[in-house]
Amino acid sequence: MPTRNGDYDARFEPAALEQRVRGLKYGIKDLAANTTSQVSSLSNQISNLGTKLDERAKIPWPALGVMLSFLTIVGGLVWYPVKEGQERQQRVIEKMAEATVTQKDLDIRLAATTDDGPRRSEANAMPKQSTSYRRPMFRVVGMRRSGAPSTMRSSATSRGSMKSQK
Structure with a gap:
């Protein structure tokens, strides 16, 4: 291909073009x-x-x-005293329940005492018999250290001795 001057440019020669295309x-x-190698490296x-x-x-x-395992051991060591305390409290509560009188029991006992009402009223309506008061035959004057009475006197004797002293 001619240029403006009429010279041929070597770049446009078929061999040069082929060389350039090959490059x-x-x-x-x-x-x-x-x-490809960069993509595989990145991958x-x-x-x-x-x-x-x-x-x-x-x-x-x-x-x-x-x-x-450590937490299980620590948890067991903490729980065991709590469990023992609960069992002890349960036993105390059961003993208290055995000794306690419930409201129902009180009601039953109260009903039983009020049922005796007619018998009591009959006993109160009966004339009272005269009862005489008897003095005890012996009275204790003093006590020894061992707990046994030091002197025991007859009430008749003590009355007689009092009269004689007057």
Whole structure:
């Protein structure tokens, strides 16, 4: 191809053009190879990152087992006295329940005492018999340290001795 001057430009020669196309072709192949290797490298790095994250996300079962057994032992040591206290309180409550008189029992007893009303009224209506009061035959004057009476006198004797002293 002639230029303005009439000279031929060497760039437009078929051999030069073919050389240039071949260079571009090899350049594109190298670019494709480089791009492929970079993509595969990036893919490997992403998968390695995923593996590391998976390893970090794993549950440390041995450490959890030790911690669980420790907490079980501590919990048992704390719970045992509480359980013993509850059982002791339950026994105390049961003893109190045995000794306690309920409202129902009181009502039953009150009803039983009010049922005796006619018998009591009959006993009150009967004439009273005269009852004489008897003095005890002996009375205790003093006590020894052993708890036995020191002197025991007959009431008749003590009355007689009092009269004689007057």
